[in-house]
Amino acid sequence: MRNPRGIAGEFLSEWFAAEDTFALLLRHADPSCTRQRIVRQGDLLKANYLGWLAHENAHGANVYFSVNPLLSGAKKRTKDAIVEARALFLDLDEDGDRKMAAIRASDNVPPPSIIIRTSPGKYQILWRVCGFAIAEQEAMLKTLAVTFGGDRACTDCARVLRLPGFFNRKYTPACPVTLARDGIRTVYSPDDFRLEMPSLSLADSGTVNVHRPLGNATQSENDWAWVMAQLAAGVPACQIVQMLIALRCDKPNPLYYAVRTVDVASAVLWARKGISSEAIVRQLETRNQSLSKDRAAEIAATASRFVQRTQITHPGELICHC
Missing domain, CATH: 3.30.70.1790 (RepB DNA-primase, N-terminal domain)
Incomplete structure (x- = not known):
């Protein structure tokens, strides 16, 4: 050179x-x-x-x-x-x-x-x-x-x-x-830059909490309830992931936490609609092409167990411990 x-x-x-x-x-x-x-x-x-x-x-x-x-x-x-x-x-x-x-x-x-x-x-x-x-x-x-x-x-x-x-x-x-x-x-x-960027009204505080408190619920429980509500309202999963990454910068790996939470929450909602585990795996793979088939199957199985458990013993659940 x-x-x-x-x-x-x-x-x-x-x-x-x-x-x-x-x-x-x-x-x-x-x-x-x-x-x-x-x-x-x-x-x-x-x-x-x-x-x-x-x-x-x-x-x-x-x-x-x-x-x-x-x-x-x-x-x-x-x-x-x-x-x-x-x-x-x-x-x-x-x-x-x-x-x-x-x-x-x-x-x-x-x-x-x-x-x-x-x-x-x-x-x-x-x-x-x-x-x-x-x-x-x-x-x-x-x-x-x-x-x-x-x-x-x-x-x-x-x-x-x-x-x-x-x-x-x-x-x-x-x-x-x-x-x-x-x-x-x-x-x-x-x-x-016409990309959906997370709201940052509280980001400078370093301890962002944009979720309405749910009694004595933990921050992770608030995250879970908020993600479920966003998905149910039709907000795109990729947008929810981006928001959660920025809002939970206190996590050791915010990206993994956000993607995992949104993937499991999506799988839970699909399972509640009666969608089969095989179809859930395909939907997860289609949405996230970097997700392996084994990881998608593991998420679908986690969602299925969660739905069965909450239907039987915890009808008022807040969070999936995954």
Whole structure:
């Protein structure tokens, strides 16, 4: 790759203003060798940070940058140090070419501002934005990942992405991290993303509870009752999942919790209508193509047991303990 420092420097000078502060991260195969520097864009050349990155990259390090700018004087790359939501992004680490085509064909999102090719068939996509609060940015990142099949772990505001111009040392031989600019200077607003995003009126509190309390019911019991009511009202399952992911960020794995709760609740409602377990399995597989047949069968069996139990001994149930 020719002139990696020039490619990286040009990109960073376009993405950040001279007064912006951001993080540069080096990751080696040995985690103890990980290094991070908080830098000001205007000081990149003066302090020869790019030369340092090139040297480390040549000796096996992978090079990353923080997408969002940090507070001036920040010492760490934390959520509290983020100045603003500079971008929405997607990490396409599987079947990237097909997913990229779906994004380009979609009427619900604008054309990407930046496409970073991290290796063959794998991409990191960025849309330059303004007008998103941090909580709104993270909720939309989750929505984009669910909608287009991105890495659902890559949805936090303090995320780092690979820096164009250097080599991806994850592979042998190493792959150049290349850049395509589709419109880096175009700035999009929330109105340009026509995807159903969860309500975030209470999200900033960190302890969101949007369900009406049910006596001494636990939060999980409230979740179950709320999901059942949403499904019964005809709200699409994918929308309920997205809302529950954002609203239960206290869970160790909000995505798994939301998908599992909605899948089991759907299966319970179908079982109550007399739909056979075999048909429930097919409906689950059709709705969620990443769900294996064995997992769908296990969910259908859980729903069947739950319906039988509540019909006999617990007619006023609140939750399926699954």
